[in-house]
Amino acid sequence: xxxxxxxxxxxxxxxxxxxxxxxxxxxxxxxxxxxxxxxxxxxxxxxxxxxxxxxxxxxxxxxxxxxxxxxxxxxxxxxxxxxxxxxxxxxxxxxxxxxxxxxxxxxxxxxxxxxxxxxxxxxxxxxxxxxxxxxxxxxxxxxxxxxxxxxxxxxxxxxxxxxxxxxxxxxxxxxxxxxxxxxxxxxxxxxxxxxxxxxxxxxxxxxxxxxxxxx
Amino acid sequence: xxxxxxxxxxxxxxxxxxxxxxxxxxxxxxxxxxxxxxxxxxxxxxxxxxxxxxxxxxxxxxxxxxxxxxxxxxxxxxxxxxxxxxxxxxxxxxxxxxxxxxxxxxxxxxxxxxxxxxxxxxxxxxxxxxxxxxxxxxxxxxxxxxxxxxxxxxxxxxxxxxxxxxxxxxxxxxxxxxxxxxxxxxxxxxxxxxxxxxxxxxxxxxxxxxxxxxx
Numbered sequence: 001x002x003x004x005x006x007x008x009x010x011x012x013x014x015x016x017x018x019x020x021x022x023x024x025x026x027x028x029x030x031x032x033x034x035x036x037x038x039x040x041x042x043x044x045x046x047x048x049x050x051x052x053x054x055x056x057x058x059x060x061x062x063x064x065x066x067x068x069x070x071x072x073x074x075x076x077x078x079x080x081x082x083x084x085x086x087x088x089x090x091x092x093x094x095x096x097x098x099x100x101x102x103x104x105x106x107x108x109x110x111x112x113x114x115x116x117x118x119x120x121x122x123x124x125x126x127x128x129x130x131x132x133x134x135x136x137x138x139x140x141x142x143x144x145x146x147x148x149x150x151x152x153x154x155x156x157x158x159x160x161x162x163x164x165x166x167x168x169x170x171x172x173x174x175x176x177x178x179x180x181x182x183x184x185x186x187x188x189x190x191x192x193x194x195x196x197x198x199x200x201x202x203x204x205x206x207x208x209x210x211x212x213x214x215x
Numbered sequence: 216x217x218x219x220x221x222x223x224x225x226x227x228x229x230x231x232x233x234x235x236x237x238x239x240x241x242x243x244x245x246x247x248x249x250x251x252x253x254x255x256x257x258x259x260x261x262x263x264x265x266x267x268x269x270x271x272x273x274x275x276x277x278x279x280x281x282x283x284x285x286x287x288x289x290x291x292x293x294x295x296x297x298x299x300x301x302x303x304x305x306x307x308x309x310x311x312x313x314x315x316x317x318x319x320x321x322x323x324x325x326x327x328x329x330x331x332x333x334x335x336x337x338x339x340x341x342x343x344x345x346x347x348x349x350x351x352x353x354x355x356x357x358x359x360x361x362x363x364x365x366x367x368x369x370x371x372x373x374x375x376x377x378x379x380x381x382x383x384x385x386x387x388x389x390x391x392x393x394x395x396x397x398x399x400x401x402x403x404x405x406x407x408x409x410x411x412x413x414x415x416x417x418x419x420x421x422x423x424x425x426x427x428x429x430x
Contacts, residue, residue: 106326111409112316150428180413188410194326195403198395199427207430212414213365214423 004029004061006054006076008037011093011137012067018141020045022171029057031079058084063091063164070096070108070115077119086125089161091168092116092186093132093140095193104197107190116155116186127161129154130186131169134193136206143173143209150209151176155186178212219244219276221269221291223252226308226352227282233356235260237386244272246294273299278306278379285311285323285330292334301340304376306383307331307401308347308355310408319412322405331370331401342376344369345401346384349408351421358388358424365424366391370401393427 005016006029019026027050028038038051050060058064058080068076073094077085096115098108109115116130131154132140139145143152152174156162166177180188192210200206220231221244234241242265243253253266265275273279273295283291288309292300311330313323324330331345346369347355354360358367367389371377381392395403407425415421 101327110406111321111325146428146430148428178414178417180417185413188413191325191406191409194406198400198403199393202393202395203427203429205430209428211365211426211428212418212423213361213363213426214418215361215420 002060002062004057004064005067006057006064006080007067008035013041014137014141015065015067016041017045018172020048027052027057027060029054054079055081055084063089066090066092066094068094070094073115074118077123082123085123089127089129089164091165092119092128092130095133096190107194110187110191114187114190116183120183127156127158128183129156129161129165130189131165134189134196135209139207139209141172145207146209149176150211151178153178153180153189155180155183155189157182217275217277219272219279220282221272221279221295222282223250224284228256229352229356230280230282231256232260233387235263242267242272242275244269269294270296270299278304281305281307281309283309285309288330289333292338297338300338304342304344304379306380307334307343307345310348311405312408322409325402325406329402329405332398335398342371342373343398344371344376344380345398345404346380349404349411350424354422354424356387360422361424364391365426366393368393368395368404370395370398370404372397
């Protein structure tokens, strides 16, 4: 599959590398073409890897992963343009973390709205699926880093899109996928990250995840 | 121990009954003395059970459980009075759920503040410990209803108070107690409830809880 990965940070790098490993053609997008990190990634990732602007990548991909920083997400997607996002699945991994008020971060949107909903409202013809934002990027693409059963959320309005996204997640190794419901349930997935940041200190490392234990 | 339980709903009933079962003297408090539910509880709970106003109960208890509805918590504690709460441990189980905007509920405070912090600010001489708000009341007092490992959070500024609260929780059957930190971390515990409400639909019943799976 041709897949765009928007974002050149740790999340973008982890997702793009995993997709290459799984045999996909991947273009990494950033604000400017020939971004240093994107080039570094391409140079070590073989012939199926390429890079360009957010716009180039969105045009290239049949599916688009949003791995940008939450603060920069809307602007990145505007550069990707509705023209290139319409009709496509956008897998949104971003988090609305606000570091401007000190550490640990708060959220710049939550409770009665979410970043995923903001994206869905601005790009109504795009099938936004929120997932994978609740874990560290190493665990995202290698869930077995955390032993035992643990779960990942999926939120989105389009059932077929969620089915396709779940297939990709299964190819990453995910077994327990909790479909929370429509895109408004992304509020829950994003609010988990507020908790995650505080648990990080308790656990002492980022290789942990939540599990829903049930009777 | 002499313990006050503020609130006559399902949470108050579950906590008060468990405390009686464990041999404590318990006074259930409500807005008015001789509340119908409080009387019903007393009549079936034996000689260690009594009831009165929030004020009566707070005066009686060496430790106070806040099991009131989040919307009514501040008013209930004002009726309990700082005089009777000063110097005591207040175990806050309430949740800032706002049902006024329809279902599922949102939170009336979150992210940059919490109900537990509002309580701590208004009653600075009280040792507020947030805990047990993240699970259904049946699981609160009987964690083995959920099989396998699962966790409960504790937040509070006073280390000795948290130690005492953990002892009570252990007497309820809790084994995995995650001390998140000071009272500001109650934001995380309260935000979990937003997620909990949405998971309820996924799980299909309320006997579930989160577990932090870790490497």
